[in-house]
Each structure stands twice: as structure tokens, then as C-alpha cells.
Amino acid sequence: MCNAHHLRELQAVIEQDRAHAQTWARQIDRLLRDLQQAVQVAKDHGHDDLDVAQLAGYRIAYEQIIATGYRENPLNTKRTGRRGFIAQAPARNLLLRLDRHREDVLRFAHDFQVPFDNNLVERDIRMVKLQQKISGCWRTNTGADQFLAIRAYLSTARKHGRHTLDALTRLAAHDPWIPHAATAT
Numbered sequence: 001m002c003n004a005h006h007l008r009e010l011q012a013v014i015e016q017d018r019a020h021a022q023t024w025a026r027q028i029d030r031l032l033r034d035l036q037q038a039v040q041v042a043k044d045h046g047h048d049d050l051d052v053a054q055l056a057g058y059r060i061a062y063e064q065i066i067a068t069g070y071r072e073n074p075l076n077t078k079r080t081g082r083r084g085f086i087a088q089a090p091a092r093n094l095l096l097r098l099d100r101h102r103e104d105v106l107r108f109a110h111d112f113q114v115p116f117d118n119n120l121v122e123r124d125i126r127m128v129k130l131q132q133k134i135s136g137c138w139r140t141n142t143g144a145d146q147f148l149a150i151r152a153y154l155s156t157a158r159k160h161g162r163h164t165l166d167a168l169t170r171l172a173a174h175d176p177w178i179p180h181a182a183t184a185t
Contacts, residue, residue: 001104003032004117006094013091022091024069028098031061035109036116043112050109058109062102069095 013025035058042050049055073092088096098105108114131147138144153176157167160179167177 001101001107002118003036003105003108006098006105007032009090009094013094016090022069022072024065024072024095025091027065027068028062031058031065032105034058035106039109039112039116048112055109059106062106066095066099066102069098 007029010025010029013022014029038050038054038058050058069091073089073095076086076088076092079086108116132138138147153171154164154167156179157177158164162177170177
């Protein structure tokens, strides 16, 4: 789950609900930012994981903040229509998602291979959506497949520190750059 999106939604809850003090939103926003910084410090010091006690402290704090959120955002039981689900406030919906998916929200702290957000993935998709917006559609599946193959090749090359022009030049010369195979640990 993308924590950058969570932070934006938490900020919206904080700003929209000034009359109803959403202390849980401020607290979980701070906790996620602090945890992200703790993970970065651990990575900078060459660690593969957080200290077990430190991680346990963050998990306990997370659970306490979620409990506070439920107290601040009780379940809406008033029906607005005749049928269907009873609508909940945006703050309650965000709280439910952060509670139900807590393992996914905190995965970046347990597995340092998982990023805090998915902004890199979104950047990779953005060009495809831009091309679609300009052209409207692909004329053939072959054309779409070739475009996506080249985009994936260039994205991988950039992630490995290769220059785009160098990668394209080698590709055109039938000597494509190929990343080294990952070694199993």
C-alpha cells in the first residue's frame, strides 16, 4: 500500500475536520513519517532490518492510535437511503483501511526491499497514460506491446544507473544493455 497516498488522505482528514479533533490522524501521520525516517537511518547504517524492540514499539503505537481513531470516529448507524450500506465519514473509511491492511501499510518497515510508497511505479505508468491521452488508443496490440517493451527496457536501464541515450544507442546497434542477474542470498 502506498503510504504517500495515506499521508495525503490523513492531511485531508486533518484539514477538513477541524471542528472534530482528529488527533488519531495527526498521530498516525507522525508515526508513519518517523518510521520512514527510522528505516532510512537503518538503511544508511547498512542494516537489513529495524531493531526488534524498536519495531515492536512502533506496532504498539500504531495499534493504540487506531483504537483512538475508533473512539473519535464511531460507526455511523443512521441510514441515508432505504437500501444498501450505511455511509461512513471519509475519516472512518481511512481508519478502517489502515486497520484492516496494517501489515501492508507497515510492510516497508519489516522488509527493506519494499518501498514506503509506490511513486516509482506510478512514474513508470504515467508515460503510458500520457500517450493514451494524446493518441486516444493503440492501433494494434503489436504496437502497444513494442511501446511497452521499450518503456520497460528504458525504465530498467535508468534504475540501474544507465543513461537513456546510451541504452537506446546500444539497442539500435543490436547490442542491448542487459542487467546483471540477481544473486540469491
